[in-house]
Amino acid sequence: MGDYSYERYAKIRDFRGFTDYKVTQLAGIKGTATISNWKNGKYTPKDDKMQRIADALEVSLDFLNGKTDEIECKECGQKYNPLDEFDCAIHEQFHTKILKAKEKYKCLLPYNELVSIRYNSLEKIRSGSEDIATELNKYLKAEFSHYVYMNYEDSRHYDFFEFAKSKVVEMINNGDIPQDQIDNVAKWYKLDKEFINIQGASLARASKNPQLMRLLAYAEKLNPEMLNMLEIQAKALSEQNKKEE
Numbered sequence: 001m002g003d004y005s006y007e008r009y010a011k012i013r014d015f016r017g018f019t020d021y022k023v024t025q026l027a028g029i030k031g032t033a034t035i036s037n038w039k040n041g042k043y044t045p046k047d048d049k050m051q052r053i054a055d056a057l058e059v060s061l062d063f064l065n066g067k068t069d070e071i072e073c074k075e076c077g078q079k080y081n082p083l084d085e086f087d088c089a090i091h092e093q094f095h096t097k098i099l100k101a102k103e104k105y106k107c108l109l110p111y112n113e114l115v116s117i118r119y120n121s122l123e124k125i126r127s128g129s130e131d132i133a134t135e136l137n138k139y140l141k142a143e144f145s146h147y148v149y150m151n152y153e154d155s156r157h158y159d160f161f162e163f164a165k166s167k168v169v170e171m172i173n174n175g176d177i178p179q180d181q182i183d184n185v186a187k188w189y190k191l192d193k194e195f196i197n198i199q200g201a202s203l204a205r206a207s208k209n210p211q212l213m214r215l216l217a218y219a220e221k222l223n224p225e226m227l228n229m230l231e232i233q234a235k236a237l238s239e240q241n242k243k244e245e
């Protein structure tokens, strides 16, 4: 059994605008003695009753016993702390936007799934997933959904393909797309090379690779002739590498 405090119960009851009577009715509990005994510290409802009380208040048992402070809005899917004014204000601000966006764009992914999809798919893409096309598409849909939910305005039109194109360029520049997949990705999303700015992209990727940065630090100390030799050798190595692939 968890540590269920009456005070916490009372707060969420008030947040819902319910009375004890209403809660017991919704929970299918006869009379309010269960609640008043709890209030007076005589007795804490058993787990099965507590579950029904939690259901009546649309919270989880973990919320009721303080293991978590978040609940999920059944309509929009946002997680927030109903006992925190700031959290409530944020929820309210986006609640209607999310519902309207979902109504207009049926293809949007459910809000409560976005965090895990965005995180998991990006990890898979970065680590060179075998099915990068599928992961990338899933990731872009999640990013697009998030973008539309957060920025929704009735008068604006949101185009997935346009969004995907600029997002993919951003990902390439961030080094999120493995080097050997860039050409494929550019083809799928109809990006021309100039648009991508290949040079900027490889610099950005290099800056995230500690081995390349170490190499660069040594290269900086070389005189022009030695640097020439290094360039010739590096070029030969990369050609050789290409052939072996």
Ligand SMILES: [Zn+2]
Pocket (backbone or CB within 6 Å): 073, 074, 075, 076, 077, 078, 091, 095
């Ligand atoms: Zn909501």
